[in-house]
Amino acid sequence: MNLPFEIRLEKRTEDVPRWMPALTALGGVIVAFLISAIILKITGGDPLRVGKFFWQATFGSWPTFSDTIVKATPLILVGLACSVAFKMKLWNIGAEGQFYIGAFFASLVVLVPIVPMDSPRWVILGSMIVMGIIGGALWGFIPGYLKAKFNVNEIITTLMLNYVAILWNNFWIFDKWSDAGFQMTPMFDKKAWLPRLADYARQYRAFSGITLHMGVVIGFAAAILVWSIFQRSRWGYEIKLIGDNPDAARYAGLNITRNIVLVMMFSGALAGLAGMSEISGVVHRLQERISPGYGFTGIIVAWLAKLNPFAVIFVSILFGALIVAGREIQPSGLAQLIQGIILFMVISSDVLLRYRIRLIRRKALTA
Secondary structure (H helix, E strand, C coil), rough: CCCEEEEEEECCCCCCCCCHHHHHHHHHHHHHHHHHHHHHHHCCCHHHHHHHHHHHCCCCCCHHHHHHHHHHHHHHHHHHHHHHHHHCCCCCCCCHHHHHHHEEEEEHHHHHHCCCCCCCHHHHHHHHHHHHHHHHHHHHHHHHHHHHHHHHEEEEEHHHHHHHHHHHHHEEEEEHCCCCCCCEECCCCCCCCCEHHHCCCCCCHHCCCCCCEHHHHHHHHHHHHHHHHHHCCHHHHHHHHHCCCHHHHCCCCCHHHHHHHHHHHHHHHHHHHHHHHHHHHHHHCECCCCCHHHHHHHHHHHHHHCCCHHHHHHCCCCCCCCHHCCCCCCCCHHHHHHHHCCCHHHHHCHHHHHEEEEEEEHHHHHH
């Protein structure tokens, strides 16, 4: 049956309104949840019951909400890492590896040790933060240098370095630093633990069961730093100009080679800081599976947030909730299904930012 109108996509010639990217991203998330609900209903589930359970398991109380924020903390830092690289059109797919190397370097402070364990707590934690940043930055330097000097595709190099980083960690975890043959190192000294609210439950009973740790403060501080660089610094202007128009940036005299290396190192440093936050604030040791895929989920977070540092925080909380709920909701793959649909819908919604949808009435057929 012929419709009385036809749908056409016309390429936009003007800038989209500032509110539109946020609206399309929000619409993509809503549609993704609706599609997930339909799929769940078709498979015999109860979407309303699952939705209620999802809320209770992630936001229903202070302890559950704190668990959600704890899972969101590494996503904030990794999402910021991806946003920095993507802003300059550098496709850093290696945040997962940078996360692991950052965790490894931070662990050196305790396991070598780099500083004596009788040092003040702030010295140990400060050293771990610095080492996590250095480790991630070094792992970001490799693909950045190869891209800048030899134009090697950064997607391939960053992706491959993920596996190298994980296997490097496993070598030390399974052999040199194994705790009695287990796939983990000995527990860190408590001076190497990021402070948690639950640690102060004796003084403040309201903090009982609240697992929130100081890593979230680091994540918020990093978001402010990235926003300041993007909006208030000359380097941020250079990043955006190189990403939008490399030829114009080259004509303006910007050092593109140097900026590629620096941006990849900065991106890696943020991901490495996420690794430090996870081992110091959550697991308190280096072990085989310290990431349920934070580095890859961070790509979705950055894309959904439209590379806005503050939006990264809220999107990370959403995906932190999906990780927490994924442990409880049945079927167990539902959370991953929702993540995948969200990514698909967000990428699809970008069509609305590039094209205008027009409905054109078909002309009546002449007799």
